[in-house]
Amino acid sequence: MSIRSDSAPPASVDGATLMSVRDLSVVYRVGNRLVRALSNVSFDVMPGRALALIGESGSGKSTLGSALTRLLPRTAEITSGSITFNGKEGRVQLLDLSSEELRRFRWRDCAVVSQMAMNAFNPVMTIQDHFEDTAAAHGLRDKAKIHDKAYELMETVHLDAKRVLPSYPHQLSGGMRQRVLIALSLLLSPELVILDEPTTALDALSQRAIIKLLRRLRQQLGLTMIFISHDLSLAAELADDVATMYAGQIVEYTDVFSLFDKPKHPYSVGLIGAIPDLSADGASLVSIPGSPPDLVSLPSGCRFHPRCPLSDDKCERELPLLVETEPGQKVACFHWKDAQTLKGSDAFEGRNS
Amino acid sequence: MSPLVEFRSVERTYPSRQGPLHVIRDVSFTIERGGILAVVGESGCGKTTTGKIAAGLVDPSRGTVLFDGENISGFKGPELSRFRRRVQLIHQDPYSSLNPVRTVYQTLAAPLKRFRLVKNRTELLHKVRELLLTVDLTPPDDYLYKYPHQLSGGQRQRVAVARALTVNPDFIIADESVSMVDVSIRSSLLNMLLRLNQELGVAFLFITHDLSVARYFSWRGKTAVMYLGRIVEYGPTPEVTRLSAHPYSRALVASLPVSDPRVARLRAQDDEVGSPDVPSIQNIPPGCAFHPRCPLYMAGSCDRDVPELMGMRESESLHQVACPVVLTR
Ligand SMILES: Nc1ncnc2c1ncn2[C@@H]1O[C@H](COP(=O)(O)OP(=O)(O)OP(=O)(O)O)[C@@H](O)[C@H]1O
Ligand SMILES: Nc1ncnc2c1ncn2[C@@H]1O[C@H](COP(=O)(O)OP(=O)(O)OP(=O)(O)O)[C@@H](O)[C@H]1O
Ligand SMILES: [Mg+2]
Ligand SMILES: [Mg+2]
Numbered sequence: 001m002s003i004r005s006d007s008a009p010p011a012s013v014d015g016a017t018l019m020s021v022r023d024l025s026v027v028y029r030v031g032n033r034l035v036r037a038l039s040n041v042s043f044d045v046m047p048g049r050a051l052a053l054i055g056e057s058g059s060g061k062s063t064l065g066s067a068l069t070r071l072l073p074r075t076a077e078i079t080s081g082s083i084t085f086n087g088k089e090g091r092v093q094l095l096d097l098s099s100e101e102l103r104r105f106r107w108r109d110c111a112v113v114s115q116m117a118m119n120a121f122n123p124v125m126t127i128q129d130h131f132e133d134t135a136a137a138h139g140l141r142d143k144a145k146i147h148d149k150a151y152e153l154m155e156t157v158h159l160d161a162k163r164v165l166p167s168y169p170h171q172l173s174g175g176m177r178q179r180v181l182i183a184l185s186l187l188l189s190p191e192l193v194i195l196d197e198p199t200t201a202l203d204a205l206s207q208r209a210i211i212k213l214l215r216r217l218r219q220q221l222g223l224t225m226i227f228i229s230h231d232l233s234l235a236a237e238l239a240d241d242v243a244t245m246y247a248g249q250i251v252e253y254t255d256v257f258s259l260f261d262k263p264k265h266p267y268s269v270g271l272i273g274a275i276p277d278l279s280a281d282g283a284s285l286v287s288i289p290g291s292p293p294d295l296v297s298l299p300s301g302c303r304f305h306p307r308c309p310l311s312d313d314k315c316e317r318e319l320p321l322l323v324e325t326e327p328g329q330k331v332a333c334f335h336w337k338d339a340q341t342l343k344g345s346d347a348f349e350g351r352n353s
Numbered sequence: 354m355s356p357l358v359e360f361r362s363v364e365r366t367y368p369s370r371q372g373p374l375h376v377i378r379d380v381s382f383t384i385e386r387g388g389i390l391a392v393v394g395e396s397g398c399g400k401t402t403t404g405k406i407a408a409g410l411v412d413p414s415r416g417t418v419l420f421d422g423e424n425i426s427g428f429k430g431p432e433l434s435r436f437r438r439r440v441q442l443i444h445q446d447p448y449s450s451l452n453p454v455r456t457v458y459q460t461l462a463a464p465l466k467r468f469r470l471v472k473n474r475t476e477l478l479h480k481v482r483e484l485l486l487t488v489d490l491t492p493p494d495d496y497l498y499k500y501p502h503q504l505s506g507g508q509r510q511r512v513a514v515a516r517a518l519t520v521n522p523d524f525i526i527a528d529e530s531v532s533m534v535d536v537s538i539r540s541s542l543l544n545m546l547l548r549l550n551q552e553l554g555v556a557f558l559f560i561t562h563d564l565s566v567a568r569y570f571s572w573r574g575k576t577a578v579m580y581l582g583r584i585v586e587y588g589p590t591p592e593v594t595r596l597s598a599h600p601y602s603r604a605l606v607a608s609l610p611v612s613d614p615r616v617a618r619l620r621a622q623d624d625e626v627g628s629p630d631v632p633s634i635q636n637i638p639p640g641c642a643f644h645p646r647c648p649l650y651m652a653g654s655c656d657r658d659v660p661e662l663m664g665m666r667e668s669e670s671l672h673q674v675a676c677p678v679v680l681t682r
Contacts, residue, residue, distance in 0.1 A: 057507025175396025230535035
């Protein structure tokens with residue numbers, strides 16, 4: 001059976017999407033307990049666009065990134081859903097691929113830059129070896145050519161190729177390793193790149209350089225991107241669309257302008273309100289009161305209700321679904337119409353004061 | 354009384370195929386008891402190396418580091434062990450700094466037991482739970498028996514912070530310790546660390562790539578801006594961050610990320626101007642290392658003389674900058 005069949009039924013998937021995720025759930029087993037890291041996640045990625053996945057620490061962003069390329073650890077299990085990739089070479093169902101097919105899919109169709117910059121490297125191999133290894137895994141063995149390409153990519157990410165290529169990972173600073181990974185992910189010119197916290201270790205100037213680079217790559221190569229970040233400014237700088245995650249679910253999905261102008265989920269309102277105002281001197285920082293729920297025993301109803309200033313009985317009982325409010329905008333909240341009233345109010349302040 | 358920490362003309366070089374790499378050059382600063390020094394600067398400028406030297410994990414190639422007035426390279430035996438308790442380094446990379454075969458409980462319990470900071474098992478468990486709560490890992494029982502690979506990036510980072518707190522240190526070197534957490538948790542971690550500073554007098558060397566975080570955390574302390582291994586601006590944080598004088602510090606301030614998609618897109622249009630060359634410690638430009646990227650560059654002097662840190666003119670304060678062009682303006 002061919003894995004890339006254009007005659008596959010369109011199902012619910014719009015032909016224009018590059019990746020479609022439907023009803024995806026993932027659990028981790030820890031002893032005899034189940035950590036529900038992702039619950040019924042659905043979304044589409046349009047070709048050429050940049051999607052940001054944002055949300056608090058532990059909300060499931062990296063788990064989603066790993067699930068999309070089937071890089072989850074063995075203790076994780078995908079308990080429901082489908083992931084369809086609709087690339088240049090036809091449609092594939094990711095959850096049906098054999099490990100050999102997956103190996104080809106990764107890097108060439110879809111590359112991941114993982115959050116674990118250090119773990120992603122083999123400590124006894126130089127950076128140059130990493131490039132050769134990755135290329136060899138895809139049947140490319142022309143060393144001179146790979147070297148040239150690696151050289152070019154190093155310059156693209158503002159690294160000194162002459163020094164960095166022969167270095168071992170521990171000889172590079174944190175930010176340098178992160179840029180090496182970005183370069184490596186581009187080696188096989190994938191259609192989709194997933195970047196998990198691509199700029200967290202970088203200073204403002206390097207961050208800008210990377211952002212500029214990613215913008216350019218999108219324009220030149222028509223690259224599609226998914227960023228994972230807790231940093232809203234990265235979404236503001238780069239994303240076309242933003243999916244806000246909370247406790248393993250997508251609670252809002254919208255274009256970037258609407259999110260910043262008019263967040264519809266109370267949690268998004270809180271996140272945006274917590275962005276420090278840098279113009280204020282010695283500004284005090286605002287945080288959302290309470291903590292994210294325990295993924296082992298989730299609250300009933302809406303997972304955000306214990307922290308939500310708008311919650312009522314219904315929120316405690318029923319789980320709100322992600323529904324479309326306007327074309328291209330979705331939110332999972334019974335009270336989204338009132339979310340605006342939380343803006344600027346002190347409903348979310350005072351956690352530590 | 355001597356300051357708690359003092360760097361005197363510290364240098365560090367590493368050998369490389371193409372000759373020695375000067376990672377840190379002529380770095381001097383002091384941190385008072387209960388003081389805070391934030392170190393900011395570009396990726397690769399030597400922040401982590403500075404932190405490791407302060408923690409005694411990397412030796413300076415030249416210069417001295419004093420702790421409580423004593424040269425740390427002379428510490429041995431019980432003295433060294435006392436130093437190791439009083440000074441805690443929170444590593445930049447929580448993925449490689451936590452022992453993968455230890456649960457969170459084991460990681461936090463080990464130093465408590467080693468330094469006999471608890472009386473019995475009940476107290477131990479209680480203390481570990483308390484530490485987890487302090488870093489917002491709630492409910493603590495969910496985390497006690499997890500291994501590092503079972504935690505998200507931000508959760509690991511908080512375990513690393515909690516570990517540093519176990520032994521009641523006098524001096525914490527925090528290397529990018531809030532880089533992986535979202536704004537909400539970041540606020541509460543920063544406030545928690547500030548409380549340690551204000552209530553218990555814990556001193557900090559606070560390393561961050563994020564000027565706005567440095568500014569918040571060290572508002573009452575000092576900030577050092579590093580560029581290719583040297584401190585180019587140093588002084589009280591309000592002055593260094595509000596009245597930044599060095600062209601490099603000014604560039605850092607100007608490129609702070611914005612959290613408004615419209616502003617971000619407008620700014621993208623002038624991104625082509627002044628795009629950085631690849632700065633390299635392999636061949637550090639002669640004179641002022643920043644001169645190839647500098648808008649104030651003056652041929653004949655900037656590319657010849659290494660500028661020294663000097664007090665800003667007409668300023669009573671301790672605000673220092675290493676740029677003769679700015680100083681003579
Ligand atoms: N291997 C694992 N076993 C058990 N639980 C896990 C495992 N990996 C992750 N988790 C848990 O799943 C949840 C989601 O983790 P994930 O890494 O996806 O979060 P994240 O949104 O990427 O967070 P961060 O911003 O901190 O990186 C967390 O609560 C985490 O503790
Ligand atoms: N063991 C080593 N051998 C050789 N070079 C090293 C070693 N450790 C660090 N370096 C080099 O020293 C320079 C400074 O590294 P350091 O880790 O101190 O930077 P940093 O300012 O912390 O950067 P980042 O913000 O990216 O973490 C880098 O160019 C790095 O490659
Ligand atoms: Mg993550
Ligand atoms: Mg570092």
